[in-house]
Amino acid sequence: DAGVTQSPTHLIKTRGQHVTLRCSPISGHKSVSWYQQVLGQGPQFIFQYYEKEERGRGNFPDRFSARQFPNYSSELNVNALLLGDSALYLCASSFERGGRVTQYFGPGTRLTVL
Amino acid sequence: GDSVTQMEGPVTLSEEAFLTINCTYTATGYPSLFWYVQYPGEGLQLLLKATKADDKGSNKGFEATYRKETTSFHLEKGSVQVSDSAVYFCALSDTVTGNQFYFGTGTSLTVIP
Numbered sequence: 431d432a433g434v435t436q437s438p439t440h441l442i443k444t445r446g447q448h449v450t451l452r453c454s455p456i457s458g459h460k461s462v463s464w465y466q467q468v469l470g471q472g473p474q475f476i477f478q479y480y481e482k483e484e485r486g487r488g489n490f491p492d493r494f495s496a497r498q499f500p501n502y503s504s505e506l507n508v509n510a511l512l513l514g515d516s517a518l519y520l521c522a523s524s525f526e527r528g529g530r531v532t533q534y535f536g537p538g539t540r541l542t543v544l
Numbered sequence: 545g546d547s548v549t550q551m552e553g554p555v556t557l558s559e560e561a562f563l564t565i566n567c568t569y570t571a572t573g574y575p576s577l578f579w580y581v582q583y584p585g586e587g588l589q590l591l592l593k594a595t596k597a598d599d600k601g602s603n604k605g606f607e608a609t610y611r612k613e614t615t616s617f618h619l620e621k622g623s624v625q626v627s628d629s630a631v632y633f634c635a636l637s638d639t640v641t642g643n644q645f646y647f648g649t650g651t652s653l654t655v656i657p
Contacts, residue, residue, distance in 0.1 A: 434587075436587075463645070465645075470649075470650075471649055471650070472548075472633055472635075472647035472648050472649045472650050473588070473633075473645075473647045474647075475644055475645060475646070478643075478644065486644050488644075520587055520588065522588075522645075524643075526643070528595075529639055530576050530595045530637070530639075530643075531576070531637050531643040532576075532578075532590065532593060533578075533590075533637075533645055534590060535580070535587040535588040535589070535590075536587050537586055537587040538586075538587045
């Protein structure tokens with residue numbers, strides 16, 4: 431079975447531009463979460479979506495937005511890019527069993543803002 | 545709020561040495577606990593998990609026991625290999641916070657032959 435896929439793998443943008451990152455979850459997983467991982471740090475939670483509804487939002491500015499589509503794939507959008515947005519963006523899909531959730535991560539999109 | 549604290553790295557060990565990476569947590573409810581591993585240039589891979597107190601997660605020779613009394617989930621391996629060189633992240637998921645995941649800052653492990 432295919433794991434979580436993300437595109438593109440790498441991206442270079444300049445300050446002020448916007449970017450769209452894409453994620454396809456593992457088949458059968460209805461929840462997708464997005465994380466930002468700055469070099470040398472652990473992943474920081476940005477958004478969680480379940481059945482196309484936003485379930486959670488981390489401490490990120492409104493420049494960050496996301497959505498989930500009927501096929502459970504997801505997009506993360508970042509507007510007005512800043513140098514500090516340079517990071518690895520990770521998508522995770524998850525399933526719930528007995529009230530407990532396990533997340534599986536994709537390979538990430540490396541965003542560089544110049 | 546919920547948080548995870550793990551030991552500072554980097555950690556350098558010789559092949560076949562014993563590994564311990566400490567992880568402690570703070571949680572509002574009754575969290576599930578995880579260890580993820582990240583190889584250079586890759587995403588995070590689930591290594592093991594435990595969903596309730598006294599559970600032991602294990603995989604590929606790695607083990608961690610959910611200790612509620614000490615709020616800990618230390619990662620151990622009896623004999624490390626060069627291929628275990630990676631960054632290890634401890635994480636928790638708490639039902640009280642909608643199963644949001646919280647990660648530690650990661651511990652870099654290098655195993656030398």
